[in-house]
Amino acid sequence: MKAATTIHAITGMALVALLAHDAGAAPAAPGKELPPKPSVADVVKASKPGDWRPLDPENTLYMELPAGRVVMELAPNFAPKAAANIRALVRERYFDGLWIMRAQDGFVVQWGDPDEETPRPFKAAKTVDAEFTVPAKGTGAFTQLRERDVYAPQVGHVNGFPVARDPKGGQTWLPHCYAMVGVARDEASNTGNGSQLYTVIGHAPRHLDRNITVVGRIVAGMPLLTVMPRGTAALGFYEKAEQRTPITTVRLAADVPAAERSKLEVMRTESAAFQAVIEAQRNRGGPWTKVAAGAIDLCNVPIPVREQQ
Numbered sequence: 001m002k003a004a005t006t007i008h009a010i011t012g013m014a015l016v017a018l019l020a021h022d023a024g025a026a027p028a029a030p031g032k033e034l035p036p037k038p039s040v041a042d043v044v045k046a047s048k049p050g051d052w053r054p055l056d057p058e059n060t061l062y063m064e065l066p067a068g069r070v071v072m073e074l075a076p077n078f079a080p081k082a083a084a085n086i087r088a089l090v091r092e093r094y095f096d097g098l099w100i101m102r103a104q105d106g107f108v109v110q111w112g113d114p115d116e117e118t119p120r121p122f123k124a125a126k127t128v129d130a131e132f133t134v135p136a137k138g139t140g141a142f143t144q145l146r147e148r149d150v151y152a153p154q155v156g157h158v159n160g161f162p163v164a165r166d167p168k169g170g171q172t173w174l175p176h177c178y179a180m181v182g183v184a185r186d187e188a189s190n191t192g193n194g195s196q197l198y199t200v201i202g203h204a205p206r207h208l209d210r211n212i213t214v215v216g217r218i219v220a221g222m223p224l225l226t227v228m229p230r231g232t233a234a235l236g237f238y239e240k241a242e243q244r245t246p247i248t249t250v251r252l253a254a255d256v257p258a259a260e261r262s263k264l265e266v267m268r269t270e271s272a273a274f275q276a277v278i279e280a281q282r283n284r285g286g287p288w289t290k291v292a293a294g295a296i297d298l299c300n301v302p303i304p305v306r307e308q309q
Contacts, residue, residue, distance in 0.1 A: 034292060037285025043276045044267070044304050051273040052265040053160070054308060055219070057254035059083065061090060062262065063111075063221075064248040065100075070221030071262050072181055075161050077139040078174050079131040079215040082183050086194035086215065087252060088124035094195065095250035101196075103228040104236025106203060110184060111247060112196030114237070122195065130189035131213045136165050136172035141270045145278070147295050151175070151206045155298040157269035161217060162298050164209060174214035176205045177299035179222050183213040201226045204299040219305045220264060263308040277302060 038046075059074040076083040089095065095112070098120070102110035113120045136142070142165065144156035152164030155175070162180075165172045174180060181199050185192030192213055199218050218225070233239045253261050267274050282296040 034284075034286030034289055036287065037283065038276070038280055039284070040277050040280045040302055040304070043273060043280050044306065047267065047271075047273040049309065051268055051271045052306075052309075053268050054265050055253065055262075057261070058087075058252065059216075060253035061086075061250055062253060062256060063095070063250045065224055065245060066248065067224050068221060069262065070224055071219050071264065072216055073160070073219050073266075074216040075159075075174060075214075077159070078134055078161070078163070078172070079183075079213050080134075081128050082131055082192070082194050082213045082215045085125050085128050086197070089122060089194055090250050090252055091255070092123055093249075094120065094122045094124070095247055098247050099244040100225075100228055100247065101244055102198070102235065102237045103201075103230050105230045107201065107205065107236065108182075108198040109201050109225045109228050110196060110198035112184070114244070124195075125193055127190045128183075128193045128213075130185075130192065131215075132189070132210045133166075133171040133173040136167070136170055139163075139172055142172075143270050143274070145296065145298060145301070147297070149298060151209055157274070157301070157303070160266040160269055160303055162301065162303070164298070173210055174216075175298060176200055176208045176212075176214065177217075178202075178204060179218040180214050181216045181218060182208070183215055185212060199225060206299075219266065220262060264305055265308045267304040269303065274304075277304060 055073055059076055061072040061074065063070040063072065074083040074086065098111065098113050100109060100111045101114040140158040142156055142158050142163065144154055149155040149164065152166065154165040154167060156163060162175055162177050163172055164175050176182065178200050181197055183192035183194050184196035184198055228245060229243065230236060231238045238244050267277065278296060278301055281300065281302060283292045283294060
């Protein structure tokens with residue numbers, strides 16, 4: 001105990017001396033102004049038609065809310081069983097008239113059937129094998145980020161989705177970045193069947209990676225979900241039915257007349273244009289930016305989506 005007290009005393013004296021020295025030091029000279037560089041918007045504007053791909057109607061969902069449309073793209077290469085069951089649920093009109101049932105601040109918005117006593121019946125599978133990870137081979141061209149990641153040996157992008165990989169184990173998975181869509185489950189791994197889904201609305205909860213099946217991402221309409229009133233019950237669930245937001249319908253784009261579809265396209269993440277997007281976000285130019293980050297986190301890489309040109 002005496003030794004510890006002595007160490008703390010010495011440390012405290014050193015800190016006082018350091019602060020006194022800093023107090024008398026001259027302020028650091030401002031660095032050289034950064035030259036202007038292309039922004040993400042500049043890269044998007046300069047991109048070519050071949051840098052973009054349309055959304056696949058068979059894997060695009062439209063969730064119609066009173067305030068507008070939310071567009072979600074499924075990633076069947078990363079969660080084939082979950083994606084198939086969600087398509088089956090949508091085609092039997094399971095989600096129509098259900099609810100946004102949870103909005104936890106800084107975490108997720110969740111939708112589905114909040115009635116655990118007498119839940120709405122459905123014909124789709126009641127249990128689906130967990131797809132926390134899948135074999136990396138065959139999922140698509142992987143564009144790797146050079147930065148190290150806290151949660152995975154490798155991170156990058158495949159076909160418009162952020163992905164993480166373990167090359168030694170040969171496995172890959174979708175991470176919990178903002179706007180990613182996951183399959184809610186109970187304690188058992190196979191209890192997530194797609195009848196309750198959620199999207200990340202806050203700081204990326206990457207600790208959930210490889211513990212929940214992530215099945216896609218919201219590509220349009222996120223502001224309609226992020227502004228949901230926060231639930232006041234545990235975990236952000238709504239305490240009263242009148243607090244919930246009703247879901248008008250959920251449809252596959254393939255089942256919607258062409259004239260009523262959202263004409264969206266996603267930048268190809270294997271393209272040179274996308275590499276330019278990453279670099280523009282990693283090393284922003286001046287004059288507003290004074291210090292360029294020089295690095296980028298997987299969940300901070302923008303994946304451009306636009307109206308079809």
